[in-house]
Amino acid sequence: MRTIKILHVASFTGNIGDNASHLGLYNVLKTVLGDRLDIEQVEIRRFYKKYSLADKMNFDLEFTQKANAKDLLILGGGGFLDYWVPNSETGTTFDMSDEILDKLIVPTLFVSVGCMPHQPVPEGNIDKFHHFLQKVGSKKNMRIAVRNDGSILEIKRLFGSEFEGIITEILDNGFFYEPSLKFSCRLLEKPYIAINTTLDQLTMKNRMIGNINYSQLREELLSLLQRIIDETDYSLVFVPHIFKDLQAFRELLEGMNDFYIRSRVAIAPYLQGNYGCNYLMSVYNQADSVLSMRFHANVCPLSMGKRTVGLAALDRVVHMYNSIGKSSDCIPVNEKFADKVYKKMIDISPNNSDTLISERKVQSLNTYMKLLSEIGLLS
Structure with missing residues (x-):
């Protein structure tokens, strides 16, 4: 051939x-x-x-x-x-x-x-x-x-x-x-939720979701993460896809109790290329569940069968969840969402759209x- x-x-x-x-x-x-x-x-x-x-x-x-x-x-x-x-x-x-x-x-x-x-x-x-x-x-x-x-x-x-x-x-x-067999990057011994949040998407135009209020978004995210720390044993691992994600993580964590940051929060390394991709996708794959804003930070965990909740700042994320029969697992961030997402994170069943995705x-x-x-x- x-x-x-x-x-x-x-x-x-x-x-x-x-x-x-x-x-x-x-x-x-x-x-x-x-x-x-x-x-x-x-x-x-x-x-x-x-x-x-x-x-x-x-x-x-x-x-x-x-x-x-x-x-x-x-x-x-x-x-x-x-x-x-x-x-x-x-x-x-x-x-x-x-x-x-x-x-x-x-x-x-x-x-x-x-x-x-x-x-x-x-x-x-x-x-x-x-x-x-x-x-x-x-x-x-x-x-x-x-x-x-x-x-x-x-x-x-x-x-x-x-x-x-x-x-x-x-x-x-x-x-x-497909996750690389060369990587098994569980960043923490304890169970953790892998998280991706962004800043760059908040200023982008959307026909469905509309404008995003950054102060409200930050307040809701802090409320959500604080509740996860207070009421569960999960730690939080932030996963950067682009360099600006590190800024988003910093601005968010500046509002969190310092002791919790020291004891319950980790940030995966900023890496790029295929090596960085395989490393960080392994971090998602080793997580108990995933909370993501970026398009591929939702697509890839879903494809790996991870329990995933989408925080939608862009219409494309909503449409993607709709297309695989999981619209209820995608929450727009143009409204108060902390309570809704917390219940979803705790109660979400394993990826029940495997059949449709397949x-x-x-x-x-x-x-x-x-x-x-x-x-x-x-x-």
């Missing part, structure tokens, strides 16, 4: 959730295409307009030549179809002209991508996005599969049924992440095989 050469454009640095998603993607590709894969990773940030280092790239003729020398081009996963990007040909991170799209003759997948914009959308961007979807949909060598974060509903909201049968939904690739994983694998066949990579 020949080696399949793949060019993978995505975010590989700065957020371990992205790494988990990509490791999940590679598990999918090995299942569908076999083990003989030669994957070249290209960091998406090198294409950003504000990127100024010497290795900057553009979606230009040079890129098409590089991509066309491969057997498969994969773009994603991530929120790269969020159509708020100013001065982009497509309104998205994929700033590609029609000329460039036409010159890409390599089988191409835009997979596990999201289009739930969290910034103001410039005038004209919806039209640009619409044209991009039409253009990709018309090409025999290109397919789009959005992740289960509400993106398929957003496309229907914008364009009705136009893209039904053309753009499909799959589980986020993070659901295919069914959707099979469906997603079948979708991958279908798309790869349609673009000519599988016979």
